[in-house]
Amino acid sequence: MTDAPSTIAERSAEVLVRSTPTVIARRVRGLSDRAIAWLFITPTIALLLAINIFPLIWAVYLSFTNFRANRPNAEITGVGLRNYQRVLNDPDIWIAMQTTAHFVFWTILLQTVIGFSLAYLIDRKFRGHAFWTTVILIPMMLSPAVVGNFWRFLYQPQIGLFNYIVSYFSGIPPSSFEMLGSVSLAPWAIIIVDTWMWTPYVMLICLAGLRSIPDYIYEAAEVDRASAWRQFWSITVPMALPFIMLAVLFRGIENFKMFDMVMLLTGGGPGSTTEVASITLKREAFESWLTGRSSAFAIILFVAVFGLANIYVKALNKVKQR
């Protein structure tokens, strides 16, 4: 662990060393509070250092080299910032980013609109709303990979249920379109599955937001004779906004990393129309074996997610204060 120049790492190690004599001294009569605190926290930190931080530092190191994992015995030479320059000037990776952006934008838009509407309706508290809420929540708990794999069957041009239902309502012959095989439809096939799966997530958080609005605010608005429309836009939406932001940020982070579903539905195809950043990264790292370069790419994605995570925690604290 000594080659991990993380300040947190050094500090926690230092404290552990310092508190060790105390541990032994107090063994008989019970441990001091500080010893217990570190004794309880250190295993978790140690595990995270070993499985998360150490590999991350290794990846940072590799991103400055021309290392290739399929040639472990070849000499490793440093290449400076060249890997980063390449990744950040590569038009293909830039296009993968745009594909990712396309997914992130549409899935978040659809999920927020549908999720918020559902939450608003469930908040009417009709009979049996608790039961139906649970039913709606089921898709988000399932494995995206296993369910995504089955959607491939639903999307089959001739025999698939999806095409059948679409043709039943629209009259288009079910074998005339291929959701997964056509360049224009494949992104939407993935967006539909993602929306089906994760709308409940947004709905659940929005519902918590709506329920956090105290009744007296509406009562006061009612006294002031504010119209229902006005109440919706000047009370409901602003009061639920921190919650909506939380859901949007989290879905944003998750969909930025989207991998399972795309891998199983289209594998990035047809061509590279659905090749999102994670798929490109997987190709560079585990098919082309450009480990150094893909490490640089991974670090870029990591920095992006880390930045968003900071904002996410800020949003989390804002919601917590409510």
Added chain:
Amino acid sequence: MTNHRLTTCPPRQKRPFFIRRGPMENIATVLISAGFLMLFQPFLLVLYTYSLAALLAGTVMFIIVSKFPE
């Protein structure tokens, strides 16, 4: 290793803008968001190239200013 926690100090009047937490955090947030837009936009390769710099700057700034008192 003192037991002091790095949390809010009692409010002092008129702390200079650039070492107060709130506004600086907002600037960092904007920087991160800008980095994201640069990463995602389909218009200029140059902006994409410098998105990492913006993201990194924003994130580092966020970590630093979150230590500042309100």
Added chain:
Amino acid sequence: MSSVNAAHSVVEPTPTSKRIAGAIVILYALVTMIPLAWIFLTSIKSPPDSISYPPKIVFSPTLEGYCNLFTTRTRQTPDYIQSLPPPTGTCDEITRSRNMVIAGPSNYWPRFGNSLVIAFGSTFLAVLLGTFAAYGFSRFRVPLADDLLFFILSTRMMPPIAVAIPIYLMYRQFGLSDTALGMILLYTAVNVSLAVWLLKGFIDEIPREYEEAAMIDGYTRLQAFWKVVLPQATTGIAATAIFCLIFAWNEYAFAVLLTSGSAQTAPSFIPTIIGEGGQDWPAVAAGTTIFLMPILVFTIILRKQLLRGITFGAVRK
């Protein structure tokens, strides 16, 4: 249902609006259930029924999908099948009617077993470590606590493929690739962040006075933790455990990159199920149905804690 009383009549929705809202929500719920219902129906269809056009809703159910999922089969001549002793079970009979004989068990149960071992192993470790760490963060003044907590949370947000590159190299170095132990450690590391955040919330809710009273009665801090805090936190620990279990059960990206053979888990195995001439959809559906069943049960058990789980304990309802 406490808000439904006369005092709130102003904000209580009218019966008509309730009825309309209910109808829309129920319609949405039914539509989202279609794919899941279809998975189940496909699993009890025969292969020709499963790929018929138009899709069949009325059909005679069969266990062929499950038989095909659990066995590997070889094609034989009718004469050879005639010469065999009478079939010993339903699967034997179904297989023979397709001019095939069972050659042996398939890899499904071993992969399912891997999933069980890895999911339960990593959940146990994550909850164990998480409970201690959460108690530490909840009750003691830890220097840089906020930074450590953020560091713990951020490890869960990392893109799996980005993490997989160095992990792949590290595991290759230490001989952990394609081992259950490697996967357990990896999932523990991912889950421990959720466990710490969730459990900290649950432990924060247990009044400190309980432990202080116990310590005045002569308990040490550790005894108080063991005898007072842990029993109080049981519900929270159980909910956290189920969340960790679901994550480890469902995970695909690490599994597909880091396991290929003996430690492969069910999510990376199910998509590889193929029959003669393409994907054997009833078998895939059967595998999917069995795989999803535990999660359905868990979702119903967890429904009151779901919100807490998905927001890292920030929203408590």
